[in-house]
Amino acid sequence: MPHTASRRGPGRPPAAKAAETRERILRSARQVFSELGYDAATFQAIALRADLTRPAINHYFPNKRALFAEVVERTNALVIAAGVERAQTATTLVGRLEAFLVAAVQADSEDRSAAAFMVAAVLESQRHPELRQDGNDALQGSRDFVAWAVNEAIKAGELTTDTDVTSLVEMLVAVFWGMGFYAGFVGDHEQLERITDQLKLLLEHRLWRLKPAK
Amino acid sequence: MPHTASRRGPGRPPAAKAAETRERILRSARQVFSELGYDAATFQAIALRADLTRPAINHYFPNKRALFAEVVERTNALVIAAGVERAQTATTLVGRLEAFLVAAVQADSEDRSAAAFMVAAVLESQRHPELRQDGNDALQGSRDFVAWAVNEAIKAGELTTDTDVTSLVEMLVAVFWGMGFYAGFVGDHEQLERITDQLKLLLEHRLWRLKPAK
Numbered sequence: 001m002p003h004t005a006s007r008r009g010p011g012r013p014p015a016a017k018a019a020e021t022r023e024r025i026l027r028s029a030r031q032v033f034s035e036l037g038y039d040a041a042t043f044q045a046i047a048l049r050a051d052l053t054r055p056a057i058n059h060y061f062p063n064k065r066a067l068f069a070e071v072v073e074r075t076n077a078l079v080i081a082a083g084v085e086r087a088q089t090a091t092t093l094v095g096r097l098e099a100f101l102v103a104a105v106q107a108d109s110e111d112r113s114a115a116a117f118m119v120a121a122v123l124e125s126q127r128h129p130e131l132r133q134d135g136n137d138a139l140q141g142s143r144d145f146v147a148w149a150v151n152e153a154i155k156a157g158e159l160t161t162d163t164d165v166t167s168l169v170e171m172l173v174a175v176f177w178g179m180g181f182y183a184g185f186v187g188d189h190e191q192l193e194r195i196t197d198q199l200k201l202l203l204e205h206r207l208w209r210l211k212p213a214k
Numbered sequence: 215m216p217h218t219a220s221r222r223g224p225g226r227p228p229a230a231k232a233a234e235t236r237e238r239i240l241r242s243a244r245q246v247f248s249e250l251g252y253d254a255a256t257f258q259a260i261a262l263r264a265d266l267t268r269p270a271i272n273h274y275f276p277n278k279r280a281l282f283a284e285v286v287e288r289t290n291a292l293v294i295a296a297g298v299e300r301a302q303t304a305t306t307l308v309g310r311l312e313a314f315l316v317a318a319v320q321a322d323s324e325d326r327s328a329a330a331f332m333v334a335a336v337l338e339s340q341r342h343p344e345l346r347q348d349g350n351d352a353l354q355g356s357r358d359f360v361a362w363a364v365n366e367a368i369k370a371g372e373l374t375t376d377t378d379v380t381s382l383v384e385m386l387v388a389v390f391w392g393m394g395f396y397a398g399f400v401g402d403h404e405q406l407e408r409i410t411d412q413l414k415l416l417l418e419h420r421l422w423r424l425k426p427a428k
Contacts, residue, residue, distance in 0.1 A: 036341060037251055094424060120337060122399050127250060139400060160423045163412060168421070170396070170405060171412035177400075178392020182384070185336050186353065186391075191384060198377060198385035205419035207382075209374045210308060 022060050024050050027111070030071045034116040034184070038068065038124045038131070069134040072121055075114050079107045080141040087145065093153035094203050097172065100145060101179065101196050108183045108192055116184030119177070139173070146172045175199070236274050238264050241325065244285050248330040248398070252282065252338045252345070283348040286335055289328050293321045294355040301359065307367035308417050311386065314359060315393065315410050322397045322406055330398030333391070353387070360386045389413070 028050035032041045043064065047054045061067040083100035090099040107114050118138050125132045147169045153159035179199065183192045201207040242264035246255045257278065261268045275281040297314035304313040321328050332352050339346045361383045367373035393413065397406045415421040 037253070037337075039251070039254060040341075092424070093422075119333075119395070122395075123251075123334060123337065126399060127254075158424065163415065163421070164408065167405070167408040167412050170401060171409035171416070174392045174396035174400070174409055175389055175413075176392070177395050178388045178390070181333070181336075181391050181395055182388035185340060186388070187384060191381070194378065194381040195385035195388055198381050199389075201377065202385070202416060205421070205424075207377070207419070208307075210306070210372065210419075 018060075021052070021056070025052065025057055025060055025067070026071055026074055027113075029067050030075060030111070030117045031113045033068060033071060033124075034113055034120045037120065038064075038128060043067075065130065065134070068124075068131060071117065072131075072134070072138070075117050075121075076138050076141055078111065079104050079114055079118065080138055080145065082107055084141075084145050087149065093149055093159055094200075096149040096152070097146070097203055098200050100149075101176070101199065104176075104179070105183075105189075105192055105196050109189050112183075112189065114184075115180045119181050119184050139177075142176055143169065143173050146176070232274075235266070235270070239266065239271055239274055239281070240285055240288055241327075243281050244289060244325070244331045245327045247282060247285060247338075248327055248334045251334065252278075252342060257281075279344065279348070282338075282345060285331065286345075286348065286352070289331050289335075290352050290355055292325065293318050293328055293332065294352055294359065296321055298355075298359050301363065307363055307373055308414075310363040310366070311360070311417055312414050314363075315390070315413065318390075318393070319397075319403075319406055319410050323403050326397075326403065328398075329394045333395050333398050353391075356390055357383065357387050360390070 025046065029041070029046045032046045032049050036045065041064070043054050043057045046067075047057050050057070057067070061070070083103040086103035087096040087099040090096045104115075121131075122139060125137075150159065150165060150169055150172075154165070179192070179196065182195060183189075187195070198207065239260065243255070243260045246260045246263050250259065255278070257268050257271045260281075261271050264271070271281070275284070297317040300317035301310040301313040304310045318329075335345075336353055339351075364373065364379060364383055364386075368379070393406070393410065396409060397403075401409070412421065
């Protein structure tokens with residue numbers, strides 16, 4: 001392990017090892033960014049988490065902003081891109097929304113820090129406008145997906161609704177981010193699976209049978 | 215204005231003025247905590263926002279933790295307690311959930327920093343476990359409210375559902391916090407009102423009429 005703390009210093013690792021180390025840094029950085037926030041997440045803290053030296057981190061990432069941008073990109077790929085891909089296999093609006101949710105829940109089972117990071121990154125992008133410039137906005141990614149699913153449903157004549165489509169999209173985006181907030185900061189993975197099942201029922205209008213009040 | 219920056223120093227203001235100044239500090243602190251995060255929110259930054267001196271803040275609050283705890287308490291009263299009170303006037307489950315949402319949206323129109331602060335406070339309480347000990351957990355407050363509304367509906371025979379009540383409550387909590395996240399970090403007040411209308415339709419199972427896919 002050429003990049004663990006030792007008297008040898010960083011050196012140049014073989015390609016496979018380098019990719020693995022890079023992955024390890026990104027995973028540790030995601031955890032540290034979401035736990036401590038952008039300002040408090042030093043390369044030192046990330047190195048400690050990854051069991052590497054601080055210069056080793058610098059060998060792969062020139063600065064914190066570049067590292068943060070890549071964590072954003074990877075996390076969006078893990079959650080948003082996976083959700084979008086999964087939704088392609090579904091054929092109805094609710095089916096697509098649910099497929100997206102299932103993929104997001106699966107990403108949560110693989111790396112519990114993803115949801116927390118995504119929520120924290122939205123807060124950070126308000127605190128640090130320069131982070132917004134680096135693109136890969138998860139909020140916009142989720143909005144684009146929901147807008148696509150709703151528009152497909154309208155085109156296919158599947159969805160008949162009198163409502164304002166823009167507000168419908170925004171509401172669904174808010175609901176999805178509520179699930180992400182829950183995954184990142186409230187419940188464990190099993191609870192997330194169970195509330196996702198409840199949300200599916202709500203989206204299908206099968207959550208409850210309400211009797212009129214007397 | 216005895217507490218604005220001047221050579222006089224803090225002094226002891228008359229009671230009405232003191233209450234007003236205290237209010238001003240709390241409001242500025244809420245903004246600064248949610249914008250900068252707990253660590254970066256210094257008394258200096260809060261004083262600047264409130265147009266007061268740093269010693270003036272100290273005159274009212276011994277330390278940051280005490281100030282933060284009071285902002286949490288006030289914000290929960292503004293949003294959660296107002297929502298709970300409003301819900302008492304409704305008689306059905308969906309009516310109660312909607313009344314809570316309306317009160318929260320109204321709180322948002324009065325002070326746009328409330329929702330952002332509540333979401334940020336959940337993140338902060340994970341970063342700083344000592345803040346959790348100070349109680350007034352908004353997450354638990356929202357959960358208690360939803361659990362009450364669901365249980366009332368079950369007792370009244372209004373709700374017939376085969377679903378797991380605990381997961382139903384958690385799902386609704388996640389949805390509500392999604393609205394809070396949206397209010398604090400995504401949309402403006404008008405958008406919040408419009409997505410809340412969409413959410414009401416979803417809760418009433420009136421959001422869309424889905425035709426079966428061919």
